[in-house]
Amino acid sequence: MAAAATSGAGSRYERGLAVLHETSGRRGAAVVESLRDIAPDLGRFVVEFAYGDVYSRAGLDLRERELSTVAALAAQGDAAPQLDFHIDAALHVGVRPQEVVEALIHIVPFMGFPRALNAVGVARKVFEDRGVTFEPPVMKDPRDRYLRGTQKLVEIDGQHGLEVIESLKDIAPDLGRFVVEFTFGDVYHRPWLSPRRRQLVTVAALTAFGDVAPQLRVHIGAALNVGLSPAQVVETLIHVVPYAGFPRVLNAIGVAREVFEQRGVHAH
Amino acid sequence: MAAAATSGAGSRYERGLAVLHETSGRRGAAVVESLRDIAPDLGRFVVEFAYGDVYSRAGLDLRERELSTVAALAAQGDAAPQLDFHIDAALHVGVRPQEVVEALIHIVPFMGFPRALNAVGVARKVFEDRGVTFEPPVMKDPRDRYLRGTQKLVEIDGQHGLEVIESLKDIAPDLGRFVVEFTFGDVYHRPWLSPRRRQLVTVAALTAFGDVAPQLRVHIGAALNVGLSPAQVVETLIHVVPYAGFPRVLNAIGVAREVFEQRGVHAH
Amino acid sequence: MAAAATSGAGSRYERGLAVLHETSGRRGAAVVESLRDIAPDLGRFVVEFAYGDVYSRAGLDLRERELSTVAALAAQGDAAPQLDFHIDAALHVGVRPQEVVEALIHIVPFMGFPRALNAVGVARKVFEDRGVTFEPPVMKDPRDRYLRGTQKLVEIDGQHGLEVIESLKDIAPDLGRFVVEFTFGDVYHRPWLSPRRRQLVTVAALTAFGDVAPQLRVHIGAALNVGLSPAQVVETLIHVVPYAGFPRVLNAIGVAREVFEQRGVHAH
Known part of the structure; x- marks a missing residue:
């Protein structure tokens, strides 16, 4: 495994660059270029690790990955430039504007209004930059x-x-x-984001937010309930590494292991 | 309970709008208005949930609520626009400028200088916008x-x-x-914020900050020591939900339950 | 101890001001001055506590302290003004530009790319302000x-x-x-930051980041492995107090105590 995975460093870079271009068009290369002056290897790590290793994996499609990224960044806070980049990328790979907004509304019960409001401000700017206009829906539900x-x-x-x-x-x-x-x-009753995507968003956001292990446990279970496979849950956690680092993801994997064991399911 | 609580969605909105206006004057409506273009329901949730459900509750007065909000936002970080809004609202409902500054000095031992310094920068701007001037006191205490x-x-x-x-x-x-x-x-010896308000600020800030359960335990106990009732402690935690989400508050409730059980007191 | 430590408040202020000037030249006094209008005692606490009590301690030299500060601030997020100040101070006390960049690259695996990318943006601005230019190295390592x-x-x-x-x-x-x-x-194989400094950076960053106790345990052990003494580990944790507050540091001390007990070593 190790040999196959580590041979051909060039191919990791090339694969990463291709996925970066596929997800974010010309903006991706600009980020890497902008780091050449003082931290060129950091730009290389973005390409090789975030895109060559992580984004190019199977298990989640690019729309699911970009929605998870947007959720993790919004939850974490202080990542406005990255949120701008990835809301743009989400739209680029086919996420609908309303789904982006919906993912941000979805994090309100989990992280509160400030994170969501500031992320909506970033989304507004991206929509304007891209000339995106849409009629935002208003929920009407007469039930109790x-x-x-x-x-x-x-x-x-x-x-x-x-x-x-x-x-x-x-x-x-x-x-x-x-x-x-x-x-x-x-929030959960709103029809503009599927239950599966809501749980991807929830799991990615809780993992990046930190210090919410009991809720992560309930919502990893919920992810299985709405039809995500154990492997997709693990994939969502791995996807968060470039945004929140290994430690929080490793701890979330420990929570996932407990949930899987209780249910007698396996990630692979 | 459920029926009473959920009947009349219109009344939640109206009640929320009235409390929002009472706490922040015309700025409140402007926030809701600003969301109409891409996330109108998010603006509705601010009114209905944050103000109609939470701010309109008994147990804490509006000055205590706004001080708790300022503390939670400053502790959490990356919420400068909300901090601007709520420092303004705190002054609007009668919190003295020195109390705002004092609440920010109070969080230094709990979250460090950077969060406090950046929040003081926001406070300075709000004071200037409102034409607030005051002579900041300087502490002199010759005791060891x-x-x-x-x-x-x-x-x-x-x-x-x-x-x-x-x-x-x-x-x-x-x-x-x-x-x-x-x-x-x-810090605790400074006379410009009462011990009760210091503990409201401490409990709200620690809850929003996260990963400090042992200190939250000590300071929920301290809140009772300085005269806050168990119900007021719970109310302070509920007040943090719109700013840091349900998960951290649910975990803080678990800490409060342990403290209450040890002391043989009840929240209601 | 108490008497000696608390006598002569004037001397704490004077000692703090001297260390502040030594680490950051004229910018330090400007920070204190800027607080005179609404929070003069907060400026005094920066001088007396952060510099008079903490920075003036033995155990770590000023380069190690500024690198730890930069790591804690970058990890924590939402501290761009303080990061600007302390990257400047790090250079002022003799940290090389490449070491600053290296410390920021080092936090990627622990906190993710966004925190590191934003901090590199701050570093770029500081380098420009100081007229620092350097040829950033590019890692070549043909090994698997x-x-x-x-x-x-x-x-x-x-x-x-x-x-x-x-x-x-x-x-x-x-x-x-x-x-x-x-x-x-x-990351760890890069030669432009010593293993000791990497572990100072890791321990400071994990402590400020929060909710990563298992990784803090491993990396406090690693700090001892690369030659830091138990007292230096404790010193690094104490150094983080002004940036992330007492609670997270107290919890990190609990983790350090377990590691020291397992190894049969003592902090003093």
Whole structure:
């Protein structure tokens, strides 16, 4: 394995450059070029590692990868230039503008409004730069928020979700109600991002955000519930490495292992 | 409960809009308006959830809520536009300029100087925009820093605080001395923010910052020590949801539950 | 100890001002001056605590301290003004430009590309402001990346590192391979930053980043492996307090204590 994987450094660079170009057109080469003056090897690592090693892997398509990237960057904060680059790349590979916005609305219950609002500001600029215009949809759902939220919570998180709500009854029952009504009744019910993509976004964002292992556990389970395979969950975690580094991903892999063992499933 | 809580979506929006206007005047409506082009529902969620559900709750007054918000945003980082908005709102609802500055000085021992310095830069701009001028006080305290720090540590944290200092004697005694002298001798002794508000600020900031559960445990206990009720502690945690999301708050609730159980107190 | 440490507040300020001037020339006084309008005591705390208490300590020289600061700030994110200040200070005390760049490349495997890329942008501006020009080296290493990575992994992390890779075989073997090839084969092998300084940078960055305790454990062990003393490890952690606050450092001290106990070594 090692020999095959490490032979031909040239081919890693060439493969990375091809994927970089496929995902971001001429902007990709510009990033690498901009590093030549003081950190040329850093530009090479972007091409070889982020694109040659990670983006070129099977398991997730480029739209799923760019949505995961946007989620990880928005969750992490302080990455506006990269968010600009990757929202542009997401559109370039065929993610719809509304899906980008939806992924950013999706992170509100997980990271709060400020991260989402600032990322929407970046998205607005990218849309303007690309001349993208669209009519943003407005959700109308006359059903009771608590009832539709409970239904969605069970559908996505299964029994674990209900247990979290139940466990809050003694100390903060309204907080449990807000999780049901807002996270699941308002946000998860929105039809403009598929349940699978919502879970890709959730897992990537929680991994990059850090210090939320219990929620990562529930949502890796939820990812399996909505049809992602264990291998795709692992692939999503590996995809986050270039954006949040190995340590948080290694810890998330430990959480995934526990979930897989409990369910008796395997990543490969 | 669910029925009452979820009936009348219109009333949540209207209630939220009224609280938003009460806390931030015309700037609140401008934020919602600015989202109409690409994410109108995100603006609606700000109004309905952050203001209609959270800010309109009893348990903390608007000055306490805005101070907690400022602390959570400053601690979290990368939220300068929101910090600008909420420092302005804090002044709007009657927080004194010196209290805002004091809350930012207060987070130095918990998150370090960079977060505080950048937030002070935002505060300066807000003060200038509002034409606020004041004579910032300069602390003079001739007492020995270590002695006055130890006294304050015991007053705020009780036995737990002394145990932390004691536990450092074998490995980093000077670090324990710095906690006593700087955190408690220098910062906690400043009279321009009440002990109750200092603990609101501490709990909100630690929750938003993440990965500091042991300190959150000590400082939730300290919040009770200075006269906040268990319900007010829970309310402070719920207040952080719109700024840092549900996961970190849910984990902080778990910490609060342990503290309440140890003391035999209840949130409601 | 307490009496000696706290007597003469004037001397702490004077000592701090001298170290501040030694590390950053006239820019240091400008920071303190800029706070006089609304938060003069915050400026005093920078001088007294960050410089008078922390920077003036023995155990690490000023180049090691500034490199650790740059690493902690880059890892933490949202500290561009402070990063600008401390990259300038690092050069001022004799850190070579290539070492600064190298420290930023070093954090890629630990925190991802965005933090490093943005910090390189700050470095570029500082180099331009100071008129620093240099020919950045380009790494050429014809050896197999996996083999040279394994060799370096064992050299730095010892048995613990191999166990991490081995533990990934059942769930994400390629992730283990990337750790070996990229972190150790590509980054750790670069000769432009000494192994000791790499571990100072790693420990400071992981502490400031948060939620990576298992990796901090491995890399505190690695710091001892490359020749840092237990006291220097503790000193590096104390050095991070002004940048990331006491809580994360106190938790890192807990991790260091476990490592020291396992090895039967003492910090003093």
